[in-house]
Structure formats: structure tokens, C-alpha cells
Amino acid sequence: MEQPTLHLEKYEGPLDLLLSLVEKNKMDIADIEISLICDQYMEYISTAEDMNVELACEFILMASELMVIKSRMLLPRTEPDAEDPRAALSEALLIYKKAKEAASLMLPLYTEYSGRAVKDEDEIKPDNELPTGLDPESLSRVLRYMLMRLDAQEKAESSHLRPLVRAKVASVTDNIVRIVGRIRREKNVSLYSLLEDAQDRSSLIASFLALLELIRERQLLLDIPKAENEDDERGEIDFDVCVRLSDDAGKKDFTKKKSELDRI
């Protein structure tokens, strides 16, 4: 008869323990020696207590039930065909034994077959429709179109950039010299004719600035014809207005100003 030793065997429940005791004692379940079993059972419980192992409350309940059966067995039977006090216990043990057996038969099946995998449900939702009827041709066609468009854009941009890159720097000073020279030669020149020589915007601006500078320095005088109507006084600039050099034109030294003007 084995006693529970240093390591306490773990049982699923009191029936499990009892079954184990019955088997260890090589008893017939139908004819259990209650006294012995009860003692061994109680020993297990007290060992568990000593080792501070917590047992499910069902173990304690079973202990008391065993006591009852044991005491009933000790009493003389009043009626000869009264039920054997152990009967219920025997039945319970038998049933539990079958359940354990079934479990042990099932376990290897689970080990073998539980690895089977199935697809999750609802992977294909009814309203989740992927577009159909697409073909790769249309993809490449669209791509080609986009590339062409991109090309055209690039060309356009470079043609815009080119003038800026290549534009000459228009010098204001040069224009001043030019304008003065021209007026000397031609006596009466209109503003318009002085400006129309400009080939591009930068030159135009340079010419205009040159004019403004000359006027500021009083080198250049504007002959403004009398306005025909009083209302025209504050009208727009009339580029047909003639310009002429003042009497002391050319006497002023422009060289100092040259660098200043060029910076404009």
C-alpha cells in the first residue's frame, strides 16, 4: 500500500482520488473496504493540509460522506435487504471510471486530428465587390497617356524658362547714352519713338528707367502741349510728347552715377 509521499499526487476530484485508492488496494469497486479506504483518504487530506496544498471543497465533502458510509457499515443492519450503504459510492465510482476511460480513448484522437484547419467564416462579404472586366491593356494605355502629358508639360516649362535664362542684362546706363545720343541727332524725338526700339521687356524697362533718370536730373525736358480740354490735365501719359535736351545736357558727369544706375 503506497502512502502519498513527498510530492502530493494531484487528482481531478475526490472520485479520482478514491478510484486511485481502490485500484492501488486492488479492490473490487462493487465491494469496497470502506474502513481502509476512508483511512487512506483522510491521510491524503491531512498530508495535503500539512503541505499547505489547497484542495477543492468537494474533497472535504466526500470525506464526510465517507465517514457516514463507514459508520453505517459499522452499525448492525436493521433490515436484511436494506440498501448497502456503499452502493451509491460504488455506482459513482463506476460511472466516473467509465468517463475517465472514455477521456483517455478520446485524447489520442484529439492529438492527432485537432491540427485540422478550416477557413474562417465570412471572408467573402456580399457587398464587397471587386471591380470586374478590367484588362491590363487599359492600364498601359493610361500610363502612356500620362507620360505623354508629362512630357508636353516639361517641354512647355523649358520654353518658358529659356528666355529667362538667356535674357541679356539690359543696362540702364547704356540706354541713357543711347537716348541722349539720339535726341542730339534728331532734335525732336517723341517718347514713343525712344521706347519703341526695345526688343524685349527688359530693354523696355531699362529704356524707361533711363528716361526717368534723365528727367529727374533735368537733362531732359518734356514739351507738353497744352491740353485741349481742361479735363485732360491729369490724363494718361502721352507718348507722343517730344523731348529735348536741356541746355546743360551732357555737362553733367554721368560716370559716377553709372554704377548706381546699372544696379537698377
Next chain:
Amino acid sequence: MIEAVLFAAGHPLGYDRIGQLLGLSPREARDKMHQTAEKYNAQGADKGIIMLAFDDCCQLCTKEEYSQFVKTALGIRRGGNLSNSSIETLAVIAYNQPVTRVYVDTVRGVDSSYAVNSLLERGLIEPRGRVDAPGRPMLFGTTPDFLRCFGLTSLEELPSVGDGISLLSALDNMTIDDIAGNDEESGTGESGQQ
């Protein structure tokens, strides 16, 4: 065609649905599917999946010999083993279904609520209605997933136990009170009345 539908569904497809597709009654569909599955599996030596035909539904699933690869490939760490209490609980339910939790408690001699819940979560058991008794306790039975995980196609295929005594009939005459020696109560071991 059925193969395509089973694949798309993933979950077990009932024979009534299949019957509709094939223009057969559910029973005819079941017979046909049993045949189809046999042929499918016989010809599927180098396939990775098999067709399972149960009593009321059928399903495609992977072959168990590839389970390790599948798990590694998909990074599945679920499944795992069944604890002793779980498998005892499952055995009691499987062989006697439908039963209540209290029935299981009585057979095992311990509180089995944790195990029952765990099995529910894994999809191995399912509720099967309630008992018309005080408290209206719930009855439990096994699922097709249970059959699949144990390599069975029907409950009849459960391995027979001992000398064939049904657990149920033996329990008819027993209550916890009886064990304690209280002879006044007659057997009320039928599920749910404790």
C-alpha cells in the same frame, strides 16, 4: 461545384443548403455528399485538404499531417492541448449528450463550470436548449468542430467504453444525497433536476 461552395463557405455547410443547390432533398444531399467525400478523399492523395461529411453538414479542412506546417505558416498558436478536466468533461458530454453542467459535476465529483466554459469557447460544445425544471439549466452537446478535431464523422464513431454500460442509465438511480446515505430521495439523477 460543391468543392467551390465549400471552400468559399469555410464553415460547415448544411445539407439543406446543398440540397437546394443540387435540387435534392436534404437526405438525398447527405447521401450524395457522403459518396462525394469518399471519392474526393480517395483521389486526393497529394492534395492538402479533405472533405468531411457529417450527419447534417459537410466541410473542407486541411489534412492533419500538415497541421504543423499550417500553424507555422499562419503563425497560429491557438489550439494547444486539452487539460485533463477538459477532456473528462468533454467525454461526459460527448457520450451522454445533451447534458447539463450539473450532470457533469455529479459524474466527475467536482465543479466543472470552468471546463465547460473553456470547451464552449473553443467551439467544441454548444448549447442545446434548456431543461424544463427549476432554474431552467442549459443543456450541452458537441459540435461538428468536435467531430472534426477528433477525426470522427459521426457520434456513432466514438470509441466504445468498457462493457458498454451507458453512463446515463447508471446515473438514473443516483443523487448526491444518496451517496451521503439519505435514502428518502429516489433517484433524480436525470440531468438538471438537482
